[in-house]
Amino acid sequence: MRIARHLLVLVLGLCGVLFAAQAGAQGLTVQIVNGVPSAIPVTVVPFGQQGSGPAAPVDVAQIVGMDLNRCGKFRTLPASEIVQSPTTGSEIQFATWQQLKQDYIVVGTTAYSGGVLSAHYQLWDVNKQQMLLQNTVSMQGSDLRRVAHQIADQIYQKIIGVRGAFDTRIAYITMVGLGDKANYSLVVADSDGYNPQTVVQSHEALLSPTWSPNGQEIAYVSFERGNSAIYIQNIATGARRLVSDRNGINGAPRFSPDGKKLALSLSFQGNPEIYVMDLGSGALTRLTHNLAIDTEPSWTPDGQNIIFTSDRSGKPQLYEIPASGGVPQRLTFQGQYNADVAVDYDGNKLAMVQGNGNVYRIAVMDRSTGGQETFVSPGNLDSSPSWAPNASMLLYAADEGPNGVLYAVSADGRVRQRLVLSDGDVREPAWGPYRNP
Amino acid sequence: MNATVRVSVIALFCLTAAACAQKQAVKPAPVEAPTATAPATTSGAFTPADLATNPCLRTRVVYFDFDKSDIKSQFSDIVACHAKYLRDRPMARMTIEGNTDERGTREYNLGLGERRGNALASALEADGASASQIKVVSYGEERPVCREHNEDCWKQNRRDNIVYTAE
Numbered sequence A: 001m002r003i004a005r006h007l008l009v010l011v012l013g014l015c016g017v018l019f020a021a022q023a024g025a026q027g028l029t030v031q032i033v034n035g036v037p038s039a040i041p042v043t044v045v046p047f048g049q050q051g052s053g054p055a056a057p058v059d060v061a062q063i064v065g066m067d068l069n070r071c072g073k074f075r076t077l078p079a080s081e082i083v084q085s086p087t088t089g090s091e092i093q094f095a096t097w098q099q100l101k102q103d104y105i106v107v108g109t110t111a112y113s114g115g116v117l118s119a120h121y122q123l124w125d126v127n128k129q130q131m132l133l134q135n136t137v138s139m140q141g142s143d144l145r146r147v148a149h150q151i152a153d154q155i156y157q158k159i160i161g162v163r164g165a166f167d168t169r170i171a172y173i174t175m176v177g178l179g180d181k182a183n184y185s186l187v188v189a190d191s192d193g194y195n196p197q198t199v200v201q202s203h204e205a206l207l208s209p210t211w212s213p214n215g216q217e218i219a220y221v222s223f224e225r226g227n228s229a230i231y232i233q234n235i236a237t238g239a240r241r242l243v244s245d246r247n248g249i250n251g252a253p254r255f256s257p258d259g260k261k262l263a264l265s266l267s268f269q270g271n272p273e274i275y276v277m278d279l280g281s282g283a284l285t286r287l288t289h290n291l292a293i294d295t296e297p298s299w300t301p302d303g304q305n306i307i308f309t310s311d312r313s314g315k316p317q318l319y320e321i322p323a324s325g326g327v328p329q330r331l332t333f334q335g336q337y338n339a340d341v342a343v344d345y346d347g348n349k350l351a352m353v354q355g356n357g358n359v360y361r362i363a364v365m366d367r368s369t370g371g372q373e374t375f376v377s378p379g380n381l382d383s384s385p386s387w388a389p390n391a392s393m394l395l396y397a398a399d400e401g402p403n404g405v406l407y408a409v410s411a412d413g414r415v416r417q418r419l420v421l422s423d424g425d426v427r428e429p430a431w432g433p434y435r436n437p
Numbered sequence B: 001m002n003a004t005v006r007v008s009v010i011a012l013f014c015l016t017a018a019a020c021a022q023k024q025a026v027k028p029a030p031v032e033a034p035t036a037t038a039p040a041t042t043s044g045a046f047t048p049a050d051l052a053t054n055p056c057l058r059t060r061v062v063y064f065d066f067d068k069s070d071i072k073s074q075f076s077d078i079v080a081c082h083a084k085y086l087r088d089r090p091m092a093r094m095t096i097e098g099n100t101d102e103r104g105t106r107e108y109n110l111g112l113g114e115r116r117g118n119a120l121a122s123a124l125e126a127d128g129a130s131a132s133q134i135k136v137v138s139y140g141e142e143r144p145v146c147r148e149h150n151e152d153c154w155k156q157n158r159r160d161n162i163v164y165t166a167e
Helices: A003-013 A060-070 A094-099 A141-160 B073-088 B106-126 B151-157
Strands: A027-032 A040-044 A074-076 A104-113 A116-125 A130-140 A168-176 A183-190 A197-202 A206-211 A217-222 A229-234 A240-244 A250-255 A261-266 A273-278 A284-286 A294-299 A305-310 A317-322 A337-343 A349-356 A359-366 A372-375 A383-387 A393-400 A403-410 A416-421 A425-434 B005-008 B061-063 B093-099 B134-140 B159-166
Touching: A040 A060, A040 A141, A060 A074, A060 A104, A060 A116, A060 A141, A104 A141, A116 A141, A130 A141, A141 A183, A168 A206, A183 A206, A183 A217, A197 A217, A206 A250, A206 A425, A206 B106, A217 A250, A229 A250, A229 A261, A240 A261, A250 A294, A250 B106, A261 A294, A261 A305, A273 A294, A273 A305, A294 A337, A294 B106, A305 A337, A317 A337, A337 A383, A337 B106, A349 A383, A359 A393, A393 A425, B061 B073, B073 B106, B093 B106, B106 B134, B106 B159
Parallel strands: A040 A074, A040 A104, A383 A425, A403 A425, B093 B134
Antiparallel strands: A027 A416, A027 B005, A104 A116, A116 A130, A168 A183, A168 A425, A183 A197, A206 A217, A217 A229, A229 A240, A250 A261, A261 A273, A273 A284, A294 A305, A305 A317, A337 A349, A349 A359, A359 A372, A383 A393, A393 A403, A403 A416, B061 B159, B093 B159
16 A cells, blocks of 8 residues: 555646556556645654554555545645654654644554454644544444544544545446447445445446435436336345336436435426426426426435426526426526536535536536636536535546546545546446445 | 556446346448438338348438437438338337437436437328337437547437337
8 A cells, every 4th residue: 555655745746647547457546636735734644553463454544644635625744754653642743743844743553453443543733732633433344444534534624624525435337348248337435436346237328326315325227128217226235126117218316305305307298307206105296397308406405496407498507496396597607508417515516517519527606606607627528526525525527538537626626536447437426425433 | 657556346246237138239320311212102011021121221320410309301211211111010119219429418418319219200200100109218328339539429329220129
């Protein structure tokens, strides 16, 4: 895992430089492609080892540092400049870290025995020489990396004042092979791309994965029956149920914030319209009535409204309609093509695919500042924006050469990190909700 | 120097999810309409053998302009001969597969593919085919025949495929 330390060095100096993906066996490559020199300087000292047991199978401090770096708000000190190795507050020589212009320092120790990884850490303010936080985090089995993600979350929350979203999961679709040889997979992985697990595999297209609010289920569209159909699947057990296989399109599922309803787009009554399905009874409520394509519904966080894509004015634009029905209001007026909205946790920031000519980029519209829009991706065929639960970062898909890749980008667009499946096409990322520790 | 961290992807085969679906091989077809003329009014009734031999009936693809779903006049011969086949063969059944290029979002493109499929279905019905003979499925941008990011490729992907499910 030492190689990742080099990565941290690179992030300081290299801005916008892309590294070629390694060809070869299936694997996920994580690369930071640019960085922010103005981010908060923090040192995460390699953790010491408690007792004489076996070494921890994951490098907790290194993962904490990676997390803090990639969110765009922090800049960790490169390993080569970490000249002392304190593992507890009493060992910290603050003058050293002040000279290195560090604002915060994280020290700690790990213990690993019986398959349980336990990490004790302290967060110190370098200038005030004051301890801000200390805690012990333990995990076992396949969750060892979560120890580090939870520590990073706690540090993030202490310094930034917002709950961290490193200990979360993402879902995405991969496609390997072409035509009749195509293999589609729905994959769930940690938020940094590690621990990928295939939860659905099919020779026919899979698309539009979306998380239930409790993080236990994923709804998605599958063509395994020859036509589109919507399924809801339990991630842990694999049990799934068919939710809709009506005539025509069964697409664009999204859970309501309370998890009791599913918004979706169905065309069995003639052309794609927005419906809300009560997941308890299966009853459908139709929200839109016109000859346009109405699709890609997304709930506002209060569950009161649904924002969707419609080409009723000619080209696709975003509209908002009460979830109980009503008159849709158009939201987007910049750009020829606006679609596939992602609403952040407080409903202020709408990320969308904005197309102008042949260039499709991810735009973020801030409703709290009068609808001001900024681009957070460079194009040309960027798609599928998805917010982290704390809106610190976005995931999206991009086409580079023959294959799609995923990017995680900080909300201000300044730090981008590439997640590449080297042997295939990766697409349609969906960031899951907070996990319970 | 390659600063990468690699993780193996565990490719678990979930056999239950890998459903067997009848897949129609998509044959490459010329983008321009064939010059063959359809025996739409002159000859007798079509038979299933004509599907393999009649140049017009052998053409099973109709192409579209970007973000459009109208059937261009250059494809009117193809519409006419397939409509005649459906008229001549009341037990014949057809699935029209609507497709788009990769630009735009996947779910919107599902809608656009369906619109294209419906446009061809309507044209066939206007020529006397029965709506009960025709089924429309949209694959959106999920089944490209060409995977490069340029107009030469995109124009091959904006298409309806005609698939006979009963002859």
